[in-house]
Amino acid sequence: MKSGATLGLKESKKPREEKTDPRSVFSSGCGSEVVTSDHDFTLSEVVIRTKFNANNIEYSLRAFPLGGFVAFPDNDPDSDIPADDENLLKNRPIFDRVIVISAGVIANVVFAYLIIFVQVLSVGLPVQEFSPGVLVPEVGPSSAAARAGLRPGDVILSVDGYELPKSLFSVPQIVDIIKRSPKKNVSLKVERGGEDLVIGVTPEESGDGTGRIGVQLSPNVKITKAKPKNLVEAISFSGKEFWGLTSNVLEGLKQTFLNFSQSASKVSGPVAIIAVGAEVARSSSEGLYQFAAALNLNLAVINLLPLPALDGGSLALILVEAARGGRKLPQEVEQRIMSSGIMVVLLLGIFLLVRDTLNLDFVRELLIMDFPLDTCRSMTTSSKMLYGGGM
Structure with missing residues (x-):
C-alpha cells in the first residue's frame, strides 16, 4: 500500500527475548531490501538512524523523503510468525483488509485537503x-x-x-x-x-x-x-475549493481515458511532474499549493484503478474473494497477476522516465545543438503556436 507520506512503516515480528529482529527495509520512499552477508541494513541506518518500535510496529524515517510504504510480514519468507496467526493481514476479515489497503488513498485525499486548508490560512484562496x-x-x-x-x-x-x-x-x-x-x-x-x-x-x-x-x-x-475571517470560514473555503479541485481532477482523468489515443502523449512520469512543479514554483510559489493538492488527488484516483501492483488491484482481488463466498484465489494465480502487473508498471515507468528526460529543455538543447540556427528558430516558433489555446 502506497501513500504520499514520507514515513515508512513495517510491522515488526514478535519480540524476541534477546533483542528486536534487526531486519529492515531499504527504500527511497519505497523499495527493496539491501542484504549483506550477515546483516540487513537500510541507507537510513547509515545516513540517519531514525526509527523506533511501538506496539510491535517498527516506524522509520528514510534518508530520501520520496513516497512512503507499509510493509507486512505476511509475505516475508523469513518471518517467524505462524502462517495462521489471526493478526496477519491476510487472515483478517475482508472489511479490515479493505480499510488497511485503502489507507494510502485516504491519506492522499486527506493530505490534499490539508494542503488547501494551509493555503487558505496562509495566502488566501x-x-x-x-x-x-x-x-x-x-x-x-x-x-x-x-x-x-x-x-x-x-x-x-x-x-x-x-x-x-x-x-x-x-x-x-x-x-x-x-x-x-x-x-x-x-x-x-x-x-x-x-x-x-x-x-x-x-x-x-x-x-x-x-x-x-x-x-x-x-x-x-x-x-x-x-482570506477567511475565522476558522469556520476557512473550513468552508477549503471545502469548496477541495470539491472543485476534485471535480477538475476527475474530469481531466475521465477525458484522458475517453480520448486516450489523443492524450496518451500527455501522460507524465516523475521527471515531467518535477519539471512542472519547478515551473510552477518559478511562476508563483502560491501555485505550489494547488499543484501539490492536485498531485495528491491524482495519485489517490490512479492508485484506486483495478490494476495489479496498485492498491486498486489488491482491492479487486479482495472483491473477487468476497464474490466467491470468502474463498481466496489460489496463491499461484494471485502471484502471477501481481507479478505481471508489477512488470507492466515497471516498463511504463522506465518508458516515461526516458521520454520525459528527453523532453526536458536542456536535454533537447543538447540534442539539437548541431541543427542550423534557422531550423531551431522555426521549430521554436511553431511549437509555441501549438501550445495552450492557440489557434
Whole structure:
C-alpha cells in the first residue's frame, strides 16, 4: 500500500527475548531490501538512524523523503510468525483488509485537503473574476491575426456577432468558430485601450483542414485573493475549493481515458511532474499549493484503478474473494497477476522516465545543438503556436 507520506512503516515480528529482529527495509520512499552477508541494513541506518518500535510496529524515517510504504510480514519468507496467526493481514476479515489497503488513498485525499486548508490560512484562496470576452496575450508574427491588425493585449468581445460570455468556456467557443471557418472572413469585435474596434480576419487552412489565425488565447479573468475571517470560514473555503479541485481532477482523468489515443502523449512520469512543479514554483510559489493538492488527488484516483501492483488491484482481488463466498484465489494465480502487473508498471515507468528526460529543455538543447540556427528558430516558433489555446 502506497501513500504520499514520507514515513515508512513495517510491522515488526514478535519480540524476541534477546533483542528486536534487526531486519529492515531499504527504500527511497519505497523499495527493496539491501542484504549483506550477515546483516540487513537500510541507507537510513547509515545516513540517519531514525526509527523506533511501538506496539510491535517498527516506524522509520528514510534518508530520501520520496513516497512512503507499509510493509507486512505476511509475505516475508523469513518471518517467524505462524502462517495462521489471526493478526496477519491476510487472515483478517475482508472489511479490515479493505480499510488497511485503502489507507494510502485516504491519506492522499486527506493530505490534499490539508494542503488547501494551509493555503487558505496562509495566502488566501484565489478567486477568479471573469469579464466578458477572451484575452489575446500573444499574436504570432506574419500570422493571419497579425496581418488583420490584432495585437497582444486585445480582448475579443464577439465573433461574427456572437457575444462571448463571462466564462472559462469562452476560449473553446471561439476556437471552435475559427476552426470551422478556414478561408472565410470572420468579424471580431475587439476592445483595445477602452475603445471597441471591428477587425476582419480570414483564418488560414491548417493541414487537417481546420482554420487558424495564429494567436494565443486565455480567459479574460482577474485573480483576486479571498482570506477567511475565522476558522469556520476557512473550513468552508477549503471545502469548496477541495470539491472543485476534485471535480477538475476527475474530469481531466475521465477525458484522458475517453480520448486516450489523443492524450496518451500527455501522460507524465516523475521527471515531467518535477519539471512542472519547478515551473510552477518559478511562476508563483502560491501555485505550489494547488499543484501539490492536485498531485495528491491524482495519485489517490490512479492508485484506486483495478490494476495489479496498485492498491486498486489488491482491492479487486479482495472483491473477487468476497464474490466467491470468502474463498481466496489460489496463491499461484494471485502471484502471477501481481507479478505481471508489477512488470507492466515497471516498463511504463522506465518508458516515461526516458521520454520525459528527453523532453526536458536542456536535454533537447543538447540534442539539437548541431541543427542550423534557422531550423531551431522555426521549430521554436511553431511549437509555441501549438501550445495552450492557440489557434
